[in-house]
Amino acid sequence: MRKTLLAGNWKMHKTRAETRAFLTSFFKEKAPFWPSAKEKVDLLLAVPFLSLGDAKELAEAQGARIAAQNVHQEKQGAFTGEISIPMLQEIGINDVLVGHSERRQYFGETNEIAAKKALNALAAGMHPIFCVGETRAEREGNRTEAVLAAQLEPLLKEKADFSDLVIAYEPVWAIGTGLNATKEQAQAAHAFIRGVLRERLGDQADKIRILYGGSVKPDNFDELIGQPDIDGGLVGGASLKPEDFAALLKIAQNAG
Ligand code: PGA
DSSP states (O other), X not given: OOOEEEEEEOOSOOOHHHHHHHHHHIIIXXXXXXXXXXXXXXXXXXXXGGGHHHHHHHHXXXXXXXXXXXXXXXXXXXXXXXXXXXXXXXXXXXXXXXXXXXXXXXXXOOHHHHHHHHHHHHHTTOEEEEEEOOOHHHHHTTOHHHHHXXXXXXHHTSOOOOTTOEEXXXXXXXXXXXXXXXXXXXXXXXXXXXXXXXXXXXXXXGXXXXXXXXXXXXXXXXXXXXXXXXXXXXXXXXXXXXXXXXXXXXXXXXXX
């Protein structure tokens, strides 16, 4: 009942020319099966701001979506270097990553800021992918569930229409490290998140997709995507090569 979502996060990779080369190769050569996969899988790529226009032109013609990797919570103001929700929507971008662990770790984004970004994006009709996840020390200290609950609290305590929300569970210790969570660890965290959503939102919780992220690769995605509460992947490194991303799409199609 929840359609699988495969989302790539390019982070600070690829110029505009590289973006065009990737998407042309992906749809023409590496994933010619995409038209048949569409029915079972939603495909999305979060690209750098300057590549949004090129990516949108090439991906949307194929029925895939393009997301920004961040957005500022205010509509406008003296926030040098930032990009607002109306600026994204003006160029037709309606999907956005929010609260990625790199934003939290390197740019001081708190649970409250991330929640505000997601709430304002939802209110504007955007589809935020809200990222949560514990550090290694938090997992080893048995604090995973408390951390996830605290990350979700400022978002879910507000009255809002959460039907366009996606959650991404990304254990920080698994991002870019080659160490992915086992399918049991990931399913347990996803089931916990689903429980928190259910407490707050009732039956709507069953409609919200929860993606797993953290060293997703073609050789581990199959068993992760097979878990009942894992509805797709948020993929960094393996989304940078068209052949790897196509292999992940094939796995998502077969699982869907
Ligand atoms: P990774 O990144 O797949 O390279 O671990 C995932 C992410 O940060 O979204």
